[in-house]
Amino acid sequence: xxxxxxxxxxxxxxxxxxxxxxxxxxxxxxxxxxxxxxxxxxxxxxxxxxxxxxxxxxxxxxxxxxxxxxxxxxxxxxxxxxxxxxxxxxxxxxxxxxxxxxxxxxxxxxxxxxxxxxxxxxxxxxxxxxxxxxxxxxxxxxxxxxxxxxxxxxxxxxxxxxxxxxxxxxxxxxxxxxxxxxxxxxxxxxxxxxxxxxxxxxxxxxxxxxxxxxxxxxxxxxxxxxxxxxxxxxxx
Amino acid sequence: xxxxxxxxxxxxxxxxxxxxxxxxxxxxxxxxxxxxxxxxxxxxxxxxxxxxxxxxxxxxxxxxxxxxxxxxxxxxxxxxxxxxxxxxxxxxxxxxxxxxxxxxxxxxxxxxxxxxxxxxxxxxxxxxxxxxxxxxxxxxxxxxxxxxxxxxxxxxxxxxxxxxx
Numbered sequence: 524x525x526x527x528x529x530x531x532x533x534x535x536x537x538x539x540x541x542x543x544x545x546x547x548x549x550x551x552x553x554x555x556x557x558x559x560x561x562x563x564x565x566x567x568x569x570x571x572x573x574x575x576x577x578x579x580x581x582x583x584x585x586x587x588x589x590x591x592x593x594x595x596x597x598x599x600x601x602x603x604x605x606x607x608x609x610x611x612x613x614x615x616x617x618x619x620x621x622x623x624x625x626x627x628x629x630x631x632x633x634x635x636x637x638x639x640x641x642x643x644x645x646x647x648x649x650x651x652x653x654x655x656x657x658x659x660x661x662x663x664x665x666x667x668x669x670x671x672x673x674x675x676x677x678x679x680x681x682x683x684x685x686x687x688x689x690x691x692x693x694x695x696x697x698x699x700x701x702x703x704x705x706x707x708x709x710x711x712x713x714x715x716x717x718x719x720x721x722x723x724x725x726x727x728x729x730x731x732x733x734x735x736x737x738x739x740x741x742x743x744x745x746x747x748x749x750x751x752x753x754x755x756x757x758x759x
Numbered sequence: 760x761x762x763x764x765x766x767x768x769x770x771x772x773x774x775x776x777x778x779x780x781x782x783x784x785x786x787x788x789x790x791x792x793x794x795x796x797x798x799x800x801x802x803x804x805x806x807x808x809x810x811x812x813x814x815x816x817x818x819x820x821x822x823x824x825x826x827x828x829x830x831x832x833x834x835x836x837x838x839x840x841x842x843x844x845x846x847x848x849x850x851x852x853x854x855x856x857x858x859x860x861x862x863x864x865x866x867x868x869x870x871x872x873x874x875x876x877x878x879x880x881x882x883x884x885x886x887x888x889x890x891x892x893x894x895x896x897x898x899x900x901x902x903x904x905x906x907x908x909x910x911x912x913x914x915x916x917x918x919x920x921x922x923x924x
Binding site: 538541572577578733740741745748 | 854900905
C-alpha cells in the first residue's frame with residue numbers, strides 16, 4: 524500500500540465521511556486533505572461510496588401496513604381500557620385496594636386507570652405472533668369476578684384465558700391442555716382445545732411472562748414465533 | 760389515546776432497504792418487514808419517543824433478519840483483513856455495482872453498512888443497537904466499506920459512463 528493512508532487514517536476518513544469526527548480532529552484531517560492528494564482521493568472514494576449506498580434507501584418499499592391491525596390496536600386498547608377498568612372496579616369493590624399492593628393505594632378509581640398504569644396482574648396477553656388473535660374480552664361480575672379472554676387461530680385453534688382474584692375458587696374450565704399461574708393478585712388459567720402439547724407449553728409460558736412485571740418483550744415474541752413455526756392444526 | 764406508531768409509515772423504506780441489504784433478497788425483505796410491522800403494531804409496550812421508536816423498529820427487523828440468516832445457515836462472520844481503499848477508483852462506484860457488491864458481502868459487513876449508510880444511525884446509536892463499543896462500530900464501518908470496494912473491483916459489472924463525465 525505505497526503512499527496509501529494508514530489504517531488509523533482510514534478510520535478517521537470514514538468517520539469524517541459519516542460526520543462523526545470531533546471538531547478538532549475534523550479540522551486537522553481537513554488540513555491534511557488539502558495537502559495530500561492520496562488521502563484526498565481515498566476520501567473522495569469513500570464519500571461517493573456512502574452517497575451511492577444511500578441511494579438504495581430511496582427506493583419505495585413494497586410494504587403495506589396491516590391497516591386492520593392498526594385500527595384494531597386503537598379499538599382494542601380503548602376497549603381493553605374500559606373493560607379492564609370495569610374489572611378493576613369490580614375487583615376493588617369486592618376485595619378492596621390492598622390486593623393490588625402499594626401502587627393501587629394512590630389510584631383515584633376505575634375511571635382514571637389506563638392500560639399503561641394498570642397493575643401487572645391485570646395484563647391481558649397478546650398472542651398474535653403465535654397466530655392467535657384476541658377475539659373477545661369479558662367481565663363476569665358474578666359471585667367471583669372473572670376476566671375472560673378468548674383467542675382464535677387460523678387452523679381451528681382456540682385458547683381461553685380466565686383471571687380471578689387469588690384465593691377465590693372457580694369451576695375448572697374444560698379443555699385438552701390447561702395451565703394456571705399467579706401474577707399481580709390474580710390467578711390465571713389458560714386452556715387450549717386440541718392444541719399440541721408442545722405448542723401450548725410455549726404459548727402458556729409466553730402468556731404467563733406477559734402478565735409478570737419486567738417481562739422481556741423480545742423474549743416473549745421469540746417464544747411466540749417459535750410456537751408459530753410449523754404449527755399443526757388443532758383437533759378436538 | 761395517541762397512536763404510538765404514527766411514524767412507522769415513514770420508516771418503512773429504510774427498514775425495507777435495511778432488511779434487503781441484510782438478506783440480499785427483496786422478497787424475503789418485504790415479508791420480513793411486513794411481519795415485523797405487524798408484530799410492532801401488536802406490541803403492548805411501544806417506545807413513545809421517536810428516536811427510541813426508530814431504534815426499536817430497527818432492532819426488531821435486525822433480530823428477525825439474523826434469525827433468517829441463521830435459518831439459512833449464513834452466520835455473521837468477522838473479516839479481519841486489512842482495509843485498503845487507496846487502490847480503488849471511484850469511477851466504478853455506481854448504484855448497480857454497489858448493489859451487486861453488497862450482495863456478496865459477509866452479513867456482518869452488510870449489517871453495519873445498512874445501519875450507518877442506509878438507516879442513517881450515528882456510530883453511537885449503532886453501537887447501542889449492536890451492543891458493542893463505538894470503536895468497534897468505527898472499525899467495522901471501515902472494514903465493511905473496504906470489503907465493498909474490493910467486491911466492486913472484483914465484479915465484472917462496470918457502470919455506464921456518465922454523460923456529464
